[in-house]
Amino acid sequence: xxxxxxxxxxxxxxxxxxxxxxxxxxxxxxxxxxxxxxxxxxxxxxxxxxxxxxxxxxxxxxxxxxxxxxxxxxxxxxxxxxxxxxxxxxxxxxxxxxxxxxxxxxxxxxxxxxxxxxxxxxxxxxxxxxxxxxxxxxxxxxxxxxxxxxxxxxxxxxxxxxxxxxxxxxxxxxxxxxxxxxxxxxxxxxxxxxxxxxxxxxxxxxxxxxxxxxxxxxxxxxxxxxxxxxxxxxxxxxxxxxxxxxxxxxxxxxxxxxxxxxxxxxxxxxxxxxxxxxxxxxxxxxxxxxxxxxxxxxxxxxxxxxxxxxxxxxxxxxxx
Ligand code: MTE
Numbered sequence: 286x287x288x289x290x291x292x293x294x295x296x297x298x299x300x301x302x303x304x305x306x307x308x309x310x311x312x313x314x315x316x317x318x319x320x321x322x323x324x325x326x327x328x329x330x331x332x333x334x335x336x337x338x339x340x341x342x343x344x345x346x347x348x349x350x351x352x353x354x355x356x357x358x359x360x361x362x363x364x365x366x367x368x369x370x371x372x373x374x375x376x377x378x379x380x381x382x383x384x385x386x387x388x389x390x391x392x393x394x395x396x397x398x399x400x401x402x403x404x405x406x407x408x409x410x411x412x413x414x415x416x417x418x419x420x421x422x423x424x425x426x427x428x429x430x431x432x433x434x435x436x437x438x439x440x441x442x443x444x445x446x447x448x449x450x451x452x453x454x455x456x457x458x459x460x461x462x463x464x465x466x467x468x469x470x471x472x473x474x475x476x477x478x479x480x481x482x483x484x485x486x487x488x489x490x491x492x493x494x495x496x497x498x499x500x501x502x503x504x505x506x507x508x509x510x511x512x513x514x515x516x517x518x519x520x521x522x523x524x525x526x527x528x529x530x531x532x533x534x535x536x537x538x539x540x541x542x543x544x545x546x547x548x549x550x551x552x553x554x555x556x557x558x559x560x561x562x563x564x565x566x567x568x569x570x571x572x573x574x575x576x577x578x579x580x581x582x583x584x585x586x587x588x589x590x591x592x593x594x595x596x597x598x599x600x601x602x603x604x605x
Contacts, residue, residue, distance in 0.1 A: 350418030
C-alpha cells in the first residue's frame, strides 16, 4: 500500500539512497566523500533567454531575505533529484525526469473566494508583485529526512494584502494543477487529486510563509514545484503545495490531500514537533540529506520564536 511504502522509505532507504546519490557523484568525478562538496547552484544552467522562465535560469533582482539559517546548504543536485511530487511519481528519483513534461508558461493562478479583489494572476505578473528574497530555510519531511534550501520568493502576505480577504475569511486553500496529459502520476488514484493543502489565515499571513519561485537564485526546476509553490518551514514538507493554480480564501478549514488519505496520520496543522510521533514512527530525529548520523528535530523545525505564539493554548497532540 502506498502510504506504507512512503513510511518504509523514511529511514534505511533514505540512508542508502543518499549514499547512492553520493556514489553517483563520486563516479561522475564530482565529489569524493559524502557531504564533502558544497555545490552552489551549478546544475541545469540553460542557454541565455530573455525571460527567466525555465528551471535553472537566473532570477533577477533577488535580495538577501530575513530568517536565514547559516547551516550548510544542501547541494542543488540533491534538492532537485530527491523529490516528493506524486503527480509525477511516488518514487523520489523519478520526478526530476518526468516533470520535464510540465509546461510552466503560460500559467495562471486564480485567487478567489472570500476576498474583496479576486484576481487571476499571470505567473509573470505574480513574480513581479514584490521584491524577490533569498530565504535559506530548513525543510523537514514527515518521513524523517531534511534539507537546507535557499529558496527565492516573497512573503505570501504580500499577495494576501493585494486581494484583501473579507472579515469572514479564516482559511486559505492551495490547489495544484491536475492534468493527466502532463502529469503521469495523476492517472493513478494514489491521492484524491488535485493535491490540496491549507492554512489558517494567520499562518498564511506569517512572514515566514514564502510564495516561492526559485532556489539557489534560479527559477524553480519543475520537480520542485514550478512555476510557483508555497514554502512553510515550520511545518512538515507536505504542507508546501507545489505548482499552484488556485488559491481560495474560505471560512471553513479546507480538506487537504494527505489528511483525506490518512486522517489519523496527517493532521491539518502538521507543525514539525519532535514530541508528537507519527503513529508509525518517531519524529524526534531526522536525517539531513548528505549526512550519516541523525540529528535531533527541533520544535517547529527551529522556528519556535517566530511561530509558537500562533498555537498558544492549543493541545498540539490533538491538533497535529
Ligand atoms: N505538492 C504536490 N502538488 N504534490 C506532492 O506530491 N509532496 C509534498 C510537498 N508538496 C507534494 C507537494 C511533500 S510530501 C514534500 S516533503 C515536499 O513537497 C517536497 O518538496 P521538494 O521535492 O521540493 O523537496
